[in-house]
Amino acid sequence: MRLKLVTISFRFKGLIVLIVTIACMTLTASLGLWQWSRAQQKWALEDSVEKMRALPALTKEAYLALSDPMQALHRRVMLQGRWMPEETLFLDNRPMNSQAGFWVITPFKLNASESVLVQRGWIPRNAYDRTQLPPFETPLGEESIEVRISEGPSQMFDLGEPQQGGFKSIEDARSLHIRQNVEIHAFAKERGLKLMGHVIQIGAHSQGLLRDWAVPASTAYKNVGYAVQWFAMSLMMAGLYIWYQIIQPKRDAKRPPQKNA
Numbered sequence: 001m002r003l004k005l006v007t008i009s010f011r012f013k014g015l016i017v018l019i020v021t022i023a024c025m026t027l028t029a030s031l032g033l034w035q036w037s038r039a040q041q042k043w044a045l046e047d048s049v050e051k052m053r054a055l056p057a058l059t060k061e062a063y064l065a066l067s068d069p070m071q072a073l074h075r076r077v078m079l080q081g082r083w084m085p086e087e088t089l090f091l092d093n094r095p096m097n098s099q100a101g102f103w104v105i106t107p108f109k110l111n112a113s114e115s116v117l118v119q120r121g122w123i124p125r126n127a128y129d130r131t132q133l134p135p136f137e138t139p140l141g142e143e144s145i146e147v148r149i150s151e152g153p154s155q156m157f158d159l160g161e162p163q164q165g166g167f168k169s170i171e172d173a174r175s176l177h178i179r180q181n182v183e184i185h186a187f188a189k190e191r192g193l194k195l196m197g198h199v200i201q202i203g204a205h206s207q208g209l210l211r212d213w214a215v216p217a218s219t220a221y222k223n224v225g226y227a228v229q230w231f232a233m234s235l236m237m238a239g240l241y242i243w244y245q246i247i248q249p250k251r252d253a254k255r256p257p258q259k260n261a
Contacts, residue, residue, distance in 0.1 A: 042219060052074040059077075063149075069196060070197075075148070081110045082143060090123075094156075101125045104209055105117060108143075116198070117152075117198045118198075118200070119200045122212070131178075135208060145201055146201070148199060
């Protein structure tokens, strides 16, 4: 009877180990597949970006004629107009090459009524006093710029608390035009502007601004690396289960019983 109970207990423990192993393998394999799908999405996005970049640049007139700028997402555009430096925004916590800094965003006036929000470049942040912004130039007068139609800056996590980025209040930060995020419709209403959309200025570094814009495919290798790690973990669990639950017990069963001295 006791031997029978021991056998049942051993089989029950083996079943628990099997269930836990399958669950862990399913989880890690799923995470690996998810990371692989993220890499494929980035490759597909990069392909679409390259196809749009290969098209001739739109003129300002063609851009203004678009009913929805997102129809030509990532396409190049040649714009003529004037900067509105007094409306420049600095989006905080936007690192570049592992260094903290700001994205500089300035409205660009296309005609008497319409403007576009331009992500112009990046500047580093003072490690001790972020209100000390490094100098950069904003040309005055008529200007011609080459841009790429964008969905807008990524949204950073923002608690919306009064203490923002070391400032006494959100009002203090906004007096310097330093913000965590910008939503185009809210900003247009706040400033009384008619903004068509958001674009990213392209070309070489200039005016004290860096323009090393991230390429989606450049980060796909990280997702591939994570996928390989999750798949390897899943295979390792399978290997450990086979060794400790199947191979080793069979080897132990074949060994002759040791004689007591």
